[in-house]
Amino acid sequence: MVIKQLSVFVENQPGRLSEITDVLSGREINIRALSIADTTNFGILRLIVDHPSRAESALKEQGFTVSQTSVIGVGIEDRPGGLAEALDILREAGMDVEYMYAFVSHAEKTAYVILRVADNDAAEKVLRDHGIPILSGEDVY
Numbered sequence: 144m145v146i147k148q149l150s151v152f153v154e155n156q157p158g159r160l161s162e163i164t165d166v167l168s169g170r171e172i173n174i175r176a177l178s179i180a181d182t183t184n185f186g187i188l189r190l191i192v193d194h195p196s197r198a199e200s201a202l203k204e205q206g207f208t209v210s211q212t213s214v215i216g217v218g219i220e221d222r223p224g225g226l227a228e229a230l231d232i233l234r235e236a237g238m239d240v241e242y243m244y245a246f247v248s249h250a251e252k253t254a255y256v257i258l259r260v261a262d263n264d265a266a267e268k269v270l271r272d273h274g275i276p277i278l279s280g281e282d283v284y
Contacts, residue, residue, distance in 0.1 A: 144215070144216075144267070144277055144278065144279040144280065145213040145214075145215070145263060145280070146191060146213070146214050146215065146216045146257065146278065146279075146280050146283055147191075147195035147196075147211050147212075147213065147214075147280070148189055148190065148191055148195075148211065148212045148213070148214045148257065148259075149189070149190045149191075149192065149195055149198055149199055149202070149209055149210070149211060149212075150187055150188070150189050150190075150209065150210050150211075150212055151163060151187070151188040151189075151190065151202060151207050151208070151209050152185060152186075152187060152207070152208035152209075153179070153181075153185060153186045153187070153188050153207075154184070154185050155181060155182075155183065155184055155185055155186060160179075160188070162205070163188065163202065163207065166201050166202055166205050166207075167192065167198055167201065167202075169201075170194075170197060170198070170201045172192050172193060172194050172197060172198045172201070173192060173193040174190055174191070174192055175191045175192060175193060175246065175283055175284060176190070176191040176244065176245075176246035176255070176257060176283070177189060177190050177191070177244075177246075178242075178244035178257075180242075189242075189244070189257075191214075191216075191246075191257060191283055191284075192284070193284040194284070195211060195284075196211075199211055212259065213263055214257050214258060214259050214263070215257070215258050215260065215263050215266055215267055215270075215277060215278075216255055216256065216257050216258075216277070216278030216282065216283050217229055217255070217256050217258065217270060217275050217276065217277060217278060218248065218250065218253045218254075218255060218275070218276035218277075218278055218282075219245075219253065219254045219255075219256050219275070220252065220253065220254075221252045221253055221254045222252070225254065226245075226254070226256065228273075228275075229256070229270060229275050232269055232270055232273045232275065233258075233260070233266060233269065233270070236265070236266075236269040238260055238261070238262070238265065238266050238269070239260065239261065240258055240259070240260055241259040241260060241261070242259050243256055243257060243258045243259065244256070244257055245257070253276075255278060255282075255283065
């Protein structure tokens with residue numbers, strides 16, 4: 144089940160993250176998860192929001208460079224080794240994780256993790272076959 148992630152190009156300037164969150168807040172778009180990777184001059188802000196298409200349009204209207212990417216979300220048992228088991232399943236299937244980030248879930252004893260892999264369908268199948276729950280957009284948004 145594909146989850147839509149927004150990637151926003153952000154110049155490393157004071158207030159840029161605030162501007163992005165203000166745009167989303169002004170459109171009543173809720174951020175469910177985020178990650179930022181930066182270099183000296185810019186960063187890439189990755190967001191999971193409750194209305195991805197609306198958020199993309201709103202940010203583009205304000206001049207931000209934004210793209211949508213399909214990612215997968217998994218529910219990992221919140222215990223030592225839970226994430227390692229899921230990653231081992233992907234490694235054994237020959238799948239590489241490009242990046243990932245976690246966020247708080249509403250389910251007790253479950254951590255939610257967003258994964259970016261080359262083949263979402265194949266990764267979902269192998270994880271599901273090994274009992275790792277795959278999240279839907281409704282679970283996350």
